[in-house]
Amino acid sequence: MIGFHPYRQKRSPALPIVIILVAVVISFSAWKGLFGIRSFVQAVLFPFQSAAVSTWKGIVGIPSSLASARKASEENAKLRKELDSLQPQLIFTEELLKENSRLRSLLAIRDRNPYRLRLLPAQIIGRAPDPWFSILQIDQGKEAGVKMDMAVMVAEGLVGRVVEVSRYSSKVMLLTDAESSVAAVDGRSRDFGVVKGAPPGRLTMKHVDARGDVKVGDIIVTSNISAIFPPGLPLGEVTDASRKEHDLFYHIEIKPAVDFSKIEEVFLIL
């Protein structure tokens, strides 16, 4: 008797159901890290990502390198001349800097100066392959002393905080992520509030008392009540500050101080 094979073979849903159930259980349990497997996989992928970043930067940098090489020798000679003429002024400036430093220590600003912070440089090796999260992956991890909730900054201001640490790499949640919130203060009026991420790439400041005085153009900085971030780090500039007659709080839109799409290197505050 000739065997009959149906055109459509019925597939058992057992395998996908088991995988989905396991993923659901792990996602909502304390085993999200899969007993170190997640960290191990990240460590395995790290060399590939580092190599890819180097290759990518090499490819992207070729046109600018060729153009800048030509100008470099001309600029070099020009700068040498300028340097010679600035030498006397430099000595005077050094004296001013010393005096400035003394005054700063007298005013106890020194301890709060963000540029006095111990910083660990890190390179961005990747971004979360997901449109819902604003997460960066950096090339410093447990080995370099990175810990959870460490603040991350660039020269322009605060970038975010560390949310996941593996052996050689870490993940940084950007200020613009919907889950991000930072205690902040208006640099001019000293009105307090909470800066929250508003995807894609925007920031809003919540809980600012409507009786306050926030104006467009004000610089918003981290507040000294934050347990994670040092005070005085720029977050952004107010682009819209409105309140209606019976509102309890301001509606504030902020343009981030940092262009998150262009940063390639960051600093971790140790």
Next chain:
Amino acid sequence: MRLILILTYVIFLVVLQSVVFSRLHFFGVSPDLILVSIICFAVLEKSERAVVFAAGSAFLQDVLSFGIYLHTITRVAISWIINSVRGSFAGNEYFLAAVFVFLFTPLALVVESGFHSIFGGRPFDIGHLLFTILVATFYNLFMVPVLFPILRKISCG
């Protein structure tokens, strides 16, 4: 040999996605190479290997992302659905893969966005979602002619 080939492909893809394509994003949206590969592989493979491929590659995507294993859940479901219904369709596999990419890219994004809003407490922005769907679908369709021939070779090999 085939397993090594698939593993190399997945690692290459995940690295490419997180390092290169994340830098080529358009307002935060970049092509989802892994989703496209999972769909193409589900069309090409006639066994449950497609589900295993989806689970493995989506797991790596979750490891490089943040939070729960939502990619693994959605991608495995997508792979299984395609693998189950593809027998009902006759004709060009390449065209079929493109149609599935066109259908499942928005569906995956809607499910993920809804999930993050309901369970993750993230704000639901319909404008942002529609924009993401539009750009991501276009990007993903653009990636089908690039990834499909590679996966066909891996699948046949």
